[in-house]
Amino acid sequence: MSRTGSLKNAVVAFLVPLPSILFHLYFLSHFQSSTNPLSPLWSWCFHHPLLLANVFFFFNVNVLFWLIGLIQSSNWMIDLYWTVIPVLLLHYYATHPLAQFDPWRSKIVIVLTWVWSIRLTHSYFRRENWRCGAREDWRFADLRLQYGKHWWWISFFSVYVSQQIFLIGICLPLYVVHSVDKPLNIWDFVAVGICLCGIAIACFADTQLHNFVTRNTKLKELGKPMVPNLDRGLWRYSRHPNYFGEQLWWWGLVVFAWNLGHGWTFVGPLINSMCLAYVTLLVEQRMLKQEYRAEAYRLYQKTTSVWVPWFRSSAIAVKDKDT
Structure with a gap:
């Protein structure tokens, strides 16, 4: 892969989570500045933080990443975002209006998660010779060959919907840490x-x-x-x-x-x-x-x-x- 191609993929990877991030920031701004009862949309976002996280994941990762994967004929992005999504979920849970937590435990978990993410991200780019999106996971490549012309729709479930189950599931402790206020x-x-x-x-x-x-x-x-x-x-x-x-x-x-x-x-x-x-x-x-x-x-x-x-x-x- 050329440097230009790697740079383009890096830009795409940087921009792709912005819909969820901007929506959440707008929700927080609206919630903090509003003096009137919340509209049904914002009320739902307020009362169902875990469900909202799943909605973000479904549309911003499953659907958007899948469409990008179809355009590029490569599902490389989900491999990279395994190191990023837990950090995004962590800060979403920590900043949600319903969050309640011990500040020291929160700080410890945030530092640990960032250390884990930086370590794994470094490992990813080192393995890929410091290129972004040069190849997709060999398991996905094998499945692409196995399913042939049907891979375009099978990939939505096997690559993305499955990742939602795994990532939301393993990040549940991050939600709990920011839902219970108990001393260390x-x-x-x-x-x-x-x-x-x-x-x-x-x-x-x-x-x-x-x-x-x-x-x-x-x-x-x-x-x-x-x-x-x-x-x-x-x-x-x-x-x-x-x-x-x-x-x-x-x-x-x-x-x-x-x-x-x-x-x-x-x-x-x-x-x-x-x-x-x-x-x-x-x-x-x-x-x-x-x-x-x-x-x-x-x-x-x-x-x-x-x-x-x-x-x-x-x-x-x-x-x-x-x-």
């Missing part, structure tokens, strides 16, 4: 620790993976054999430490909500974890289709934990000793 206690600091561990693990794992991929790319360019498998660092103890770190982050947010009496919000991260389990299966199947790494990866599967970091089995220890 020890469980908030437990949640902070879990969230920070998740961010740190995902950061180190992604960096190690990026370095591995970069090294293999250089070896390929030089015509040298590529290293078949990454099994060093965090990847020595887990086949998907980046996934583990990401899930730890979301479950850490659930502890915040559980502490506020809303443990039911575990449903969102649970659905997301179940989906990620399926993605893990797809990723591993893809690895096994690559001849140069298939044998090494089968051994890796037999001896290394899937998600949760753990010591490698004795088979690896024997192999290392023999070599």
Whole structure:
């Protein structure tokens, strides 16, 4: 992709959330300046913040992103906005007129979410060689080939409507944090620790993976054999430490909500974890289709934990000793 194309995509990505942002700002301005009873529209927006968030998502993400994806023949934008939508939802919940919360807990969660978002956004652009919209997720590309001429309408549900379920669901703790005013206690600091561990693990794992991929790319360019498998660092103890770190982050947010009496919000991260389990299966199947790494990866599967970091089995220890 050319720099011009990347710049155009960056401009589109910057402008695309503005309808929801401007509507919410207009609502806040109207609510604060109005001395008369609210009209039915504004009254609905006031009394149903969670439903309004879903309306924003449906029209601004599902419909608008989908139309842009049809025009560009690429659904790249939803991948980028996974790092942005939680931040937008967080500030929407925090600024809604019905919001009530402990200011310290709110500040902690806002800082944590921004750190998570910046980390993941950096990882995204580093992976994409600092280009915007250069490619869509390989899973969407595979589905595009699988469904052919029907992909244009199937993509609306499989790429966008499904993302609404996942993203609104896993962000429910952010809503709870700004719906309950309760002083900080020890469980908030437990949640902070879990969230920070998740961010740190995902950061180190992604960096190690990026370095591995970069090294293999250089070896390929030089015509040298590529290293078949990454099994060093965090990847020595887990086949998907980046996934583990990401899930730890979301479950850490659930502890915040559980502490506020809303443990039911575990449903969102649970659905997301179940989906990620399926993605893990797809990723591993893809690895096994690559001849140069298939044998090494089968051994890796037999001896290394899937998600949760753990010591490698004795088979690896024997192999290392023999070599």
